[in-house]
Amino acid sequence: MRSSIPPSRRQVLAGAAATSTLAATGCGGLDRSLLRAADAQPDGYPTVLAVQEMGRLLAEATDGRLRIKTYAGGQLGNEKDTLEITVFGGLDLNRVSIAPLGSILPEAVVPTLPFLFRSTAHMRAALDGAPGDAILAAMEPHKLIGLCFYDAGARSFYTSKRPIYEPGDLTGQKIRVLNSDLFVSMVEAFGGDATPMAYGEVYQGLMQGVVDGAENNPPSYESSRHYEVAPNYSLTEHVMAPEVLVMSLRAWRRLAPDDQALIRKCARDSVPYMRRIWDERTASAMQALSDQGVEIIRPDRTAFAESVRPVWDKYLTTPKLRALAESIESVQVRNG
Numbered sequence: 001m002r003s004s005i006p007p008s009r010r011q012v013l014a015g016a017a018a019t020s021t022l023a024a025t026g027c028g029g030l031d032r033s034l035l036r037a038a039d040a041q042p043d044g045y046p047t048v049l050a051v052q053e054m055g056r057l058l059a060e061a062t063d064g065r066l067r068i069k070t071y072a073g074g075q076l077g078n079e080k081d082t083l084e085i086t087v088f089g090g091l092d093l094n095r096v097s098i099a100p101l102g103s104i105l106p107e108a109v110v111p112t113l114p115f116l117f118r119s120t121a122h123m124r125a126a127l128d129g130a131p132g133d134a135i136l137a138a139m140e141p142h143k144l145i146g147l148c149f150y151d152a153g154a155r156s157f158y159t160s161k162r163p164i165y166e167p168g169d170l171t172g173q174k175i176r177v178l179n180s181d182l183f184v185s186m187v188e189a190f191g192g193d194a195t196p197m198a199y200g201e202v203y204q205g206l207m208q209g210v211v212d213g214a215e216n217n218p219p220s221y222e223s224s225r226h227y228e229v230a231p232n233y234s235l236t237e238h239v240m241a242p243e244v245l246v247m248s249l250r251a252w253r254r255l256a257p258d259d260q261a262l263i264r265k266c267a268r269d270s271v272p273y274m275r276r277i278w279d280e281r282t283a284s285a286m287q288a289l290s291d292q293g294v295e296i297i298r299p300d301r302t303a304f305a306e307s308v309r310p311v312w313d314k315y316l317t318t319p320k321l322r323a324l325a326e327s328i329e330s331v332q333v334r335n336g
Helices: 007-025 046-061 079-088 106-112 120-128 130-137 181-189 199-208 218-223 249-253 257-291 301-307 309-315 319-329
Strands: 034-039 067-071 093-097 144-150 155-159 174-177 193-196 213-216 232-239 243-248 295-297
Touching (some): 034 046, 034 079, 046 093, 046 243, 046 257, 079 093, 079 243, 106 130, 106 319, 144 249, 174 181, 181 232, 181 309, 199 213, 213 232, 257 295, 301 309
Parallel strands (some): 174 193, 174 213, 232 295
Antiparallel strands (some): 093 243, 155 213
């Protein structure tokens, strides 16, 4: 299959793969202490800062024997590209959205289900607990080691004309969604017209009326300035699909058991750091939206959740997946 990675990126990744191969065999005197991490998000983004924090903790715990170098901003390709390279061992660590993993890992579809999580606290408790551990563990047969989950925020609808107070308000509206069958199914369950579109085209699409609305988390909605052309923000918080930090199984097997345990610990210890930054960014975005005069709507989510139950039936195709969803639903959180 012809690679879609541009030549410059392909050369970097090929070099990384060669380094991994030589390091695995102990040849060439190459530095096996440096772990290479990819992230499509730009420098300064919470997930990038979190992996850098993990690297600081790891270097501190090993007196510099193990270190992490992060390639942010999609330097090594988009998430689809870098995930493939990580599976084959050309990258050591990779922060990706959970959604792309759904094509190889059925369990990854479950956290993307609409209205699975009752709140951010519920999502965090579930992913920090047994359900999250089960999803991470399911990655190993696919040549990945799941290390931890990071937040990606709660996605909500925003529209240019008709505000969204209840599911029926989406009827007939053209809503931009990710290129995801599940997201298309969700919007259609509300009666909307799901329109997959590249993120960079959304502002113009809203301005020209190609789409009537879209959906995203507050920091993305605010930083993209989509509120300028779609000033009605309805906090449906319909999806809280997380990000995930994975490690190549090939790189993992080069490590001693003590170092494997240390990497797991440093990854987990980076999670509260990431969440603090994310929460601060979300609060700042909401304040900025309010200052800009955005109409912020807080609808009753019950009717929305009931409308998308058929979507669950469509994607929970096995008893195992349904049991995983039920285990997440059963997680109890105070005030969550």
